[in-house]
Amino acid sequence: MLPGEMFELLVKFDGQCCSVAVEAAWTVGRLKSEFAHCHSDDGLKPSDIEVIFCGKKLADELILQDCELQETSTVFATRKRSPRRCDDDASSMPGMDRPPEGRPEGYRSLGADMADLEPQVIQGIMSEEAGSHEQEPSTLHTGKMKPQIYVYCKSQCHSIQPGKLRVCCRTCKGGTFVVHQDPSCWEDVLTPFSISGVCQSDGCSGTIAEFYFKCGRHPTSDDYRAVALDLIKCNTRNVICLTCEDVRDRVLVFPCPARHTICLDCFAEYCQVQLNERRFTADGELGYTLPCPVRCPGSLIKETHHFRILGDEQYARYQRFGAEECLLQGGGVLCPAPGCGAGLVPDPGSRRVECVQQAGHGCGLVFCRECRNAYHPGDCDTTVAQPVTDGGGDAYTVSTERAAQAQWELSRSRETIRQTTKPCPKCKAPVEKSGGCMHMVCTVQQCKFEWCWVCSIEWNHQCMADHWFDVNG
Secondary structure, X not given: OOOOOEEEEEEEEOOEEEXXXXXXXXXXXXXXXXXXXXXXXXXXXXXXXXXEEOOEEOOOOOEHHHHOOOOOOEEEEEEOOOOOOOHHHHHOOXXXXXXXXXXXXXXXXXXXXXOOOOHHHOOOOOOOHHHOOOOOOOOHHHOOOOXXXXXXXXXXXXXXXXXXXXXXXXXXXXXXXXXXXXXXXXXXXXXXXXXEEEEOOOOOOOOEEEEEEEEOOOOOOOOOOEEEOOOEEEOOOOOOOOOOOOOOOEEEEOOOOOOEEEEHHHHHHHHHHHHHOOOXXXXXXXXXXXXXXXXXXXXXXXXXXXXXXXXXXHHHHHHHHHHHHHHHHOOXXXXXOOOOOOEEOOOOOOOEEEOOOEOOEOXXXXXXXXXXXXXXXXXXXXXXXXXXXXXXXXXXXXXXXHHHHOEOOHHHHHHHHHHHEEEOOOOOOEEEOOOOOOEEEOOOOOOOOEEEOXXXXXXXXXXXXXXXXXXXX
């Protein structure tokens, strides 16, 4: 979004939504004035309004483009009221910490652990831009960065799309909820009761945040929810694909210790081959899923919506195979009649099985449980054909050399971040030093704190005299 460019912003107030034409260079205070003018009949003044976006109160001096607001973004406006403390409620719950001292009220970018990204794209995991652009990563104030979250959109796109993270009150589901602390990892977002805060809705005393995801490609309704695909990442490290050795923009990183990486095209092919040969793993806890192609231990995919990459028709086939596998493991059988395949649970110890016709299902065949032929007394004369299950076969193999190259090297990235960045003493955002003197300026637009790289304090004359050009810093 360029300065001076007009766009439509959706503002929700008192249960109603209205569209406000704004400029990217406007401040939040200007937005309040425009919104108050639209509600002048109600006697609403700009000073009476608080604007909330992504769990943060936006300060009046903030620039809209710095808040990652863009076309179709939705902000919540509430009437100011007396502050309500809920520290005691939050601290009494497991895992709840009191809000950090000095936490700014305005919009602030989040940490890097959430999407496991390079230092250049650690900004704004809850930002609108994180799910709506695919330009090169840049600083926060430009509003242009590669997607950090991907979701499967069921409503319109029917495909994997960049997503955006949103927060609401767990009690009333309202979006006027202010969080006490930012989520820093997937566990904070996906685990209930992880983050506390204060609901600003009248009559609600909710103190627990509920995070959810939306598709970043189109406007969505209030009750829309998309499934987060946490293994799909933007390939900021240029890691080669495990199979084709190409470097693609979007990759899937398996949850194995080696963090093997595969492009989405090859992942779709891998899923299709394994599905055709019924080599998925039927895990009692995770369901019908797949491991890393290298068969690393602990590499099973937990969120089965990743297999939506197969397309609607093949995904329905995947669900049917998974249901059949669950039935077989539970002692059930499938009707052997051509075109039937109904799932049946016969009485324990009984060889006679009838595919009962009811509610439009079943074919009426009576067959032998052991040989799957028409039911007969006495011993079976044929060998029972065992169903094909995942035995770790070699239908889809990769070389050891490619496996070693196609790793998402988390430890090396973290070491690089540790060596080349330090947190800003004021807002704690990571700042990278790529050369030059020890006089640092925080890159977060609304902070711009000037500090010393060596001392990690506000820049002063003593720092200038002692180690302004200290190359050992």
